[in-house]
Amino acid sequence: MESRLTTPPHFDSPLRIGSVTLPSRFNLAPLAGYTNVALRLSVRELGGLGLATTDLVNARAILEGKSKTMELLATCPGDQPLAVQIFGSNVDDMCAAAQWLQDRGVSLVDINMGCPVRKVVRTGGGSAMLCDPAGTIRLVERVVRSVAIPVTVKMRLGWDDENLTAPYFARAFEEVGVAAITIHGRTREQGFSGKVKLDGIRRVVEAVESIPVIGNGDVRGIADAARMFEETGCHGIAIGRGALANPWIFRQLDSWLRTGKSAARASWGERLAFMERHFDRLVEWRGEHFGCLQFRRVATWYTKALRTGKAIQQRLVMVSSRAMFEQIVEEIRQRGEPADWAERDVLEFHVSVPSGPIAHW
Numbered sequence: 001m002e003s004r005l006t007t008p009p010h011f012d013s014p015l016r017i018g019s020v021t022l023p024s025r026f027n028l029a030p031l032a033g034y035t036n037v038a039l040r041l042s043v044r045e046l047g048g049l050g051l052a053t054t055d056l057v058n059a060r061a062i063l064e065g066k067s068k069t070m071e072l073l074a075t076c077p078g079d080q081p082l083a084v085q086i087f088g089s090n091v092d093d094m095c096a097a098a099q100w101l102q103d104r105g106v107s108l109v110d111i112n113m114g115c116p117v118r119k120v121v122r123t124g125g126g127s128a129m130l131c132d133p134a135g136t137i138r139l140v141e142r143v144v145r146s147v148a149i150p151v152t153v154k155m156r157l158g159w160d161d162e163n164l165t166a167p168y169f170a171r172a173f174e175e176v177g178v179a180a181i182t183i184h185g186r187t188r189e190q191g192f193s194g195k196v197k198l199d200g201i202r203r204v205v206e207a208v209e210s211i212p213v214i215g216n217g218d219v220r221g222i223a224d225a226a227r228m229f230e231e232t233g234c235h236g237i238a239i240g241r242g243a244l245a246n247p248w249i250f251r252q253l254d255s256w257l258r259t260g261k262s263a264a265r266a267s268w269g270e271r272l273a274f275m276e277r278h279f280d281r282l283v284e285w286r287g288e289h290f291g292c293l294q295f296r297r298v299a300t301w302y303t304k305a306l307r308t309g310k311a312i313q314q315r316l317v318m319v320s321s322r323a324m325f326e327q328i329v330e331e332i333r334q335r336g337e338p339a340d341w342a343e344r345d346v347l348e349f350h351v352s353v354p355s356g357p358i359a360h361w
């Protein structure tokens with residue numbers, strides 16, 4: 001798929017978001033339920049990652065110190081640069097949450113304005129914010145003024161095709177001091193269906209004066225990244241589902257951008273080792289019991305990528321202890337790499353997204 005490599009765009013200087021300089025132009029997009037400290041550290045280790053962002057967290061829940069929220073905020077010195085993504089519609093809560101994060105050394109705060117799920121939209125947060133321009137711009141301005149660290153926004157193109165408001169918001173956000181915009185090239189109405197609209201992302205790039213715009217949506221490899229840069233003029237790219245399918249994507253894209261050549265794809269052994277490190281970190285983060293439960297959500301990606309066969313898959317999705325995990329890994333290793341193993345086409349991987357009528361999400 002990527003044998004005909006496109007010439008990468010040239011950038012004179014590294015990507016900067018306010019006072020923070022990023023090590024690469026390829027960011028890990030937040031994926032609630034997955035982009036916790038365990039995954040972030042495991043992906044960072046592979047190289048090429050710019051900025052990572054936490055799962056979205058409710059501003060009110062931060063202030064109330066809810067234990068689940070505190071777990072989502074877990075990080076460590078190696079987990080940098082990191083943005084914490086907050087959502088909510090109460091201005092005072094959003095400002096206080098941003099200050100709380102700043103006081104604890106967080107280097108960037110990202111405001112979620114794209115989440116389409118009912119639980120978030122019902123609060124007036126997430127993509128519902130796209131429906132109240134004046135109130136939303138006021139809220140963002142207040143958050144920006146309440147902290148010294150850079151504040152960024154992640155949003156969609158608009159509520160639906162009749163309301164493609166992202167360029168308008170992007171310009172207004174820049175005027176009130178937002179340091180960067182990440183734009184997912186779909187509307188709220190679209191959910192995760194249909195194609196990403198690159199011309200919609202381009203309009204956002206064109207709407208701002210000087211802040212970076214990070215394009216997002218459906219980037220799975222170099223060809224997609226090349227198209228994203230070329231057709232939108234964006235300054236960086238955020239990758240979500242493609243990174244779960246292929247955590248080496250950052251290293252590959254960063255190498256392509258710097259040298260014109262992709263870094264090597266992962267071998268079977270590297271995939272297995274990555275799974276072990278991810279498991280270890282989930283257990284370190286949440287303890288053995290909950291770490292195993294977290295791992296179950298991702299177990300089938302690994303068994304599919306490693307082609308372990310159904311019997312091992314059925315046990316790995318029920319993993320309940322470290323000993324059991326180690327036993328299964330030992331069996332996978334004993335069976336060894338399948339003779340005709342090749343890295344699956346990452347497009348075949350399925351990360352579940354909300355489905356059904358959008359009003360029910």
Ligand SMILES: Cc1cc2nc3c(=O)[nH]c(=O)nc-3n(C[C@H](O)[C@H](O)[C@H](O)COP(=O)(O)O)c2cc1C
Pocket residue numbers: 029030031032033054055056085112113114115154184216217218219238239240241242351352353
């Ligand atoms: C399971 C899942 C969880 C997500 N959680 C968040 C989130 O917490 N915050 C957010 O801004 N976007 C969230 N998104 C949207 C992604 O960050 C991203 O915008 C979208 O998946 C498109 O990019 P991709 O094609 O590279 O995955 C989520 C998407 C998925 C599939």
